[in-house]
Amino acid sequence: MSQSLSKVYVHITFSTKNRVALIDSNIKTSLFEYLGGICKGIECNPIKIGGHRDHVHILCLLSRKIPQMKLLEELKKKSSKWVKTKGKEYSDFYWQNGYGIFSVNPTEIDLVVKYINNQEEHHKKVAFQDEFRAFLKKYKVEYDEKFVWD
Numbered sequence: 001m002s003q004s005l006s007k008v009y010v011h012i013t014f015s016t017k018n019r020v021a022l023i024d025s026n027i028k029t030s031l032f033e034y035l036g037g038i039c040k041g042i043e044c045n046p047i048k049i050g051g052h053r054d055h056v057h058i059l060c061l062l063s064r065k066i067p068q069m070k071l072l073e074e075l076k077k078k079s080s081k082w083v084k085t086k087g088k089e090y091s092d093f094y095w096q097n098g099y100g101i102f103s104v105n106p107t108e109i110d111l112v113v114k115y116i117n118n119q120e121e122h123h124k125k126v127a128f129q130d131e132f133r134a135f136l137k138k139y140k141v142e143y144d145e146k147f148v149w150d
Contacts, residue, residue: 006064009047011112013057013135014076014099015128021053022093027086031079032056038078042066047109050116052123057116059104072099098148100132102139 016022023031028051035058036046043063051057062071076095083093104112115122122131136143 004064006062007106008062008064009059009104009106009109009112010062010068010101011057011059011104012072012075012099012101013051013055013132014072015055015096015132017094017096019054019096019128020092022083022090023051023053023056027083027090030086031083034082035075035079038075039071042071042074044071048113048116050119052119052128055128057119059109059112059116068101072101100135100141102135 032049032051035049035056039046039049039058039060043065045061046058047061048059049056058075062068076099080093080095083090132148135141
């Protein structure tokens with residue numbers, strides 16, 4: 001084959017350090033837009049970005065030119081620096097060290113978009129830790145609880 005073709009959708013999630021609720025109404029929309037801009041800048045087309053007070057969800061099309069780890073490094077490093085410029089109340093803003101990145105079947109894109117859109121309502125009933133454990137279970141990811149939460 002003379003042409004390299006790829007279409008890999010990924011659902012990424014990561015939280016603020018120690019799950020501190022720093023993603024408030026003052027920065028939420030701008031943060032999601034900023035994360036989308038980072039994705040675009042490295043050719044990882046964002047489809048939906050959302051989250052709640054202590055974490056984000058990013059659904060994007062993974063570029064065939066960039067490894068997953070580089071995508072996450074760029075997202076977290078650049079956005080953390082950006083948030084800190086938004087006021088002294090964000091001077092202690094950090095993302096957790098780890099992350100989750102999961103493949104998404106193209107037929108389920110609409111379901112993931114709906115899920116991300118429904119974060120506010122979802123987290124009235126489910127904490128981020130329980131949500132993340134459910135992802136790990138769904139994707140059959142083996143993990144040690146003591147290393148997941150920093």
